[in-house]
Amino acid sequence: MSLATCLCALLLLIIIWLVLDFRLGRKKHLSIASFMETTILHGYVDIFTHGKELFADYFQEIRQAKKHIHVLFYIVKDDSFGQEFLEMLKEKAREGVEVRLLADRLGSWRLKPSTVKALREAGVKFAFSNRIKLPFLFYSAQVRNHRKITIIDGEIGYLGGFNIGKEYIDQDPKLSPWRDYHLKILGESVHSLQSEFMIDWEEYGGENLQHEPPYFPEKSLSRGPVRHQFVPTEAGMLEGKFIQVIQKAKNSIIIGSPYFVPSNRVMSELILALSRGVTLTIIVPYNADHLLVQEGSYRYLRKLLKIGAKVYQYKNGFYHAKTMVIDDNICDVGTANFDKRSFFLNKEINCYIYDSAFITRVKEVIEKDIADSLPLTIDKLNKPNPWRATKEILARFISYFL
Template sequence: MGILTAILVILLVLNVFFAGVTVFLERRDTSATWAWLLVLTFVPILGFIIYLIFGRKLSKKKIFDWKGQEKIGIKESTANQIELIRQNEFPFSDPNVQHYRDLVYLLLVNDGAILTQDNEVQVYVDGHEKFEALMKDIEAATDHIHIIYYIFHSDELGKKMIHLLEKKAKEGVNVKVIYDAMGSRTTKKSFFRELEKSGGIVRPFFPSKLPLINFRLNYRNHRKLAIIDGKVGYIGGFNIGDEYLGLSKKFGYWRDTHLRIHGKAVYAMQTRYIMDWNSAAPNHKIDYKARYFPTFHGKGQTSMQIVSSGPDSEWQQIKNGYIKMINSAKRSIYLQTPYFIPDASLFEALKIASLSGIDVRIMIPNKPDHPFVYRATTSYAGELMETGAKFFIYDNGFIHAKMLVIDGEIASVGTANMDFRSFRLNFEVNAFIYEKALAAKLEDIFLEDILKSYQLTPELYSERSLWIKFKEAVSRLLAPIL
């Protein structure tokens, strides 16, 4: 045996040993463990490097820092609501909310998600309309503008947004921007320089501490929030970039769902933002000052909870909320998601619902932006169709909406996709909505989208090629780590 061969054998043995020890020492889902072991075994050395970048869990110190903020910003203020619900004394303003008190209680206990009942909500499904409304609210800001987006491109829409923020900063408005280091990796820091010169503060979330390698690359802040003067908030799926206006040749029309909220739910969005800001900008921390939580009275009637989750969470709050909603269904479950890669618990909940005669309809894109993820999606679709669930392929561009509507009575809209990444690795935020009128409106939007879709029938699915079947098998196997 030559020296080179011996060195390679030693490296391979060490790779398997240290990889196995590392994977098993880090407590995680069994399916994810096996997926990583396959990568580490069949892609030696390189696989271990990939694991170091994409597979390692957050440090306990980082999680502790977030938990400390959570206790200050959220948990203490929810104790009263929890106790009132326990004693059946909570003053529900809407009978529909009381009907779903178990879901409200679950999200209160799991996430400290305060229930607010005075919200006025507008729904946007078109990027032009959403950004026109957002920029109008930014233009009217008098005290502060807090923005966080997973993607903040430096294209025409990005420039338009940044110039408006520069203008407001020069007027003396407090402007803060967070962008995700991975999602906005093509945007140079110099793009934000003029905003910072104008008085704004900009910070990336989880930037790399090394020139070429980011060992926290796998953890992404996927949240999209905008809070203006503590009274108006935006939450949903649109990022900042020209493609979200339908200007991409690859995707064409971009179909998403975003909410504009005026009401006390903005307090919860503000709290979430402050926690993220204090993590991204430890040298410019924000206190929970009255200016960020102004006294005002919302004029709406929509009851909702703002729920966030991430790798720092003790529970997978958004996923648990989804499962609770699905299990409560009596008539219909309508879901829109660009990626459908549910874990076992969520998948079983959907199967049971479908087998129980519930009308389960799921809408996914026709144009994949991540090929492996898309093939994992079609694999799960094929299996769920066996239970009677219906899948629809949106054929009028690219659908990026993350929306779940149950019985036309309750709904969830936000940033979380129906996949492993959103539930375990990404930092996400969703609005859980309890007003029948708004849920019915979202259901109508889903039904309108069906008219722009075609059904993926079992017969059509069975016609896929052997190559597609192979890609589905591989993608399904690696689904927990995609």
């Protein structure tokens, strides 16, 4: 048997293994996942759009923590900003505050073993979420915990698109300034965010904290004016939720996402919305931060532009916000991108807001982002470009994993 034949046979076996691994892993994941969303809650909600302002507030609240700090991030980097964050957590742990940090195994791969050891020695309870494990190595490598939530003393919550790393505070020249949306939440709904952290911590940290009363304040948290709910998703649940929300649109849909690679069902709903007279506005980055993600979006944007959608490419830095606004009635801000990876693979959590005053505020932010963008036209996308066309073909084959 020739070397070429052996290599072809080996390649075929690898492909068969990857396909079986992924399908069987997904089947098991679907069998154990369950859809949960909170009831309509009431609280006080603020929005941050720049990392420096967010983390100034965030760090101040952490430094003032008295009882416990629970943190989940997709990315925690071991750079200078990450070290500042981790040193602060260690200092709070030494003060006697209970500190728990959950970081995604692949998203936070830059955390060195020595860094993790130092955290634990200082008293920080640390765990990696979504570790790659048998028997489905390939599938488990694809399913990431993309959530970013923090709960401080059971009274203050944060949720959104920012992670821990220099680029998020405009210290990466290639991606600065970084544009993102992150919520700060006070009031009764913080209990629900705390419970969601506990579910993830039990799975990856190995401790059941659900029935520990110290994590919930003895006093009742106030019912603020902003109606909202949290929707954690995984294993395909987000696709159905987004379809449900899109179907409610009567006048307008606004989508902001760094990656626009919708599923066929979601794409069909957007086309139906346009056909019934709903305006569709999409904001995406002008410059991409990952290989092929931009080219992966073009075939969808091309179809939508042809039937009347408006698409804007954000130019004032890198656009990483994740939002959807339906009429003046629903505003979604969370951790999920508008792509198949968030729809079908990642663990995500979104906050759906039903408050006209807050939605007006978010729309003002979006209008500013559109003003800092360039319109994407069908003529530009149809202009002959062999290299782009080649990348579009490649992106189409792997669109599930972009």
